[in-house]
Every structure is written in C-alpha cells, then in structure tokens.
Amino acid sequence: MKKTSYLSTLTPEEQNALILQGQKAKTANSERIKKYGFLAPLKAIRAHCLDCQGEGPSWVTNCDQHECPLWPYRMARRPKEKDLLVAQISRMGEVTGHKPLDEARAEES
Secondary structure, eight states, rough: OOOOOOOGSHHHHHHHHHHHHHHHHHHHHHHHHHHHSSOOOHHHHHHHHHHTTOOOHHHTTOOOOTTTGGGGTTTTSOOGGGEEEEEEOTTTSSSEEEEEHHHHHHHHO
C-alpha cells in the first residue's frame, strides 16, 4: 500500500497558504536572530523542523520522521515523559531500535 503524503491531500490554494505561513514564521525567526543573536533552543528546533518539512506548520505536526532525535520537540514544547523514546545502542555504537522511557527505567531498576 502506497503511503500518501499530507501535502498531496491539499488543494494548490491550501498548499500555498501553508507555505506562506511557514515563510512568515521564518521571517519572524530571522528578525529575532538579528535582534538577539540567537533563538531559544525550542524555537531553533521548531525552525529546523519547518525547514526540514518544507516550511509548512501542519507538515511539522504530521512529521513521520520518528527516528529523528528532535522529533519529540518539533512542536516547540517540551514533550511529556511518556512521549520520549530511548535509543537502544549496540556494542558497535549503532542504534538498533527505540523504546519508551518508562520501559527503559523499569529495566534499570
């Protein structure tokens, strides 16, 4: 079964409106950088996610890149502990999978 992207379900007018929203957010971020010299960490993550997902806020919401370490922070908020994943790393240093933080803590005790 072919996976359809969120973007393909929108009309061209809706797509253009989302792109315009993303451009406004990007402009606001660059003005903040000019004024203060930096972005707050969560805003910087959100800006990265907007760039990665094509500058559409709803694309970031529907992001399917769950392997990305920034994924839980994509909404510019600190995620709840139940939403965090812990990477399982092999002895060779490769990521072999992920599991919820609660499970990882339970295994440690």
